[in-house]
Amino acid sequence: MARVRLSVAERREELLRAAVEQIEARGVAAVRIADVASSLGVSNALVLYHFSTKEKLVAAAFTYAAEDDLAHLRKLLGRRTTALRRLRAAVRWYAPTGQAKGWRLWIEGWAAALREPALREVTCDLDRQWKAAIIEVIAEGVAAGEFHCPDPTGAALRLTALLDGLAVQMTAYAGAVSRARTHEWVDEALARELGLEREALVAAVR
Numbered sequence: 001m002a003r004v005r006l007s008v009a010e011r012r013e014e015l016l017r018a019a020v021e022q023i024e025a026r027g028v029a030a031v032r033i034a035d036v037a038s039s040l041g042v043s044n045a046l047v048l049y050h051f052s053t054k055e056k057l058v059a060a061a062f063t064y065a066a067e068d069d070l071a072h073l074r075k076l077l078g079r080r081t082t083a084l085r086r087l088r089a090a091v092r093w094y095a096p097t098g099q100a101k102g103w104r105l106w107i108e109g110w111a112a113a114l115r116e117p118a119l120r121e122v123t124c125d126l127d128r129q130w131k132a133a134i135i136e137v138i139a140e141g142v143a144a145g146e147f148h149c150p151d152p153t154g155a156a157l158r159l160t161a162l163l164d165g166l167a168v169q170m171t172a173y174a175g176a177v178s179r180a181r182t183h184e185w186v187d188e189a190l191a192r193e194l195g196l197e198r199e200a201l202v203a204a205v206r
Contacts, residue, residue: 019061028112083141096167147194155193
């Protein structure tokens, strides 16, 4: 069956989606241009036409995944509700028990970023944008008198460090931490950063 002719933008997005899937399945080090091409039934030359090297393809794939996650984060934080509800929704979504982009992908990205400058730039930018969004909504909640947090920047760093660490535990060591316990710890950490009791936080977002 003949393949549907795609525009340049559509073809590029198709290749990026396939690259993300292959990276999740094989890892950054093992994935090849041929793997991405084969998964779509296209030639290696077509992939190389859009991304001249594997390194550029990998960096673009992570950028694509990051933009997708950040768009959803902005959607959650842009809802017309309290800062506390928006903040907890974002933290729950980002947590390893939520629906953020597969954590295996991001753990692969962190590891590869130690050796790949282009990929390090992508992961650092994602990290900066995520923290900036959390800092902003915490500051909004403080200004509105919803909770007390003297250091929104430090709070965002501590929360993301906890979430990232739990993600590594749950992804690398199956069964190390239960989903229920993870939710409990995340709520406890969020409540502590906002000067609230966990029970009060849970009650406020119901």
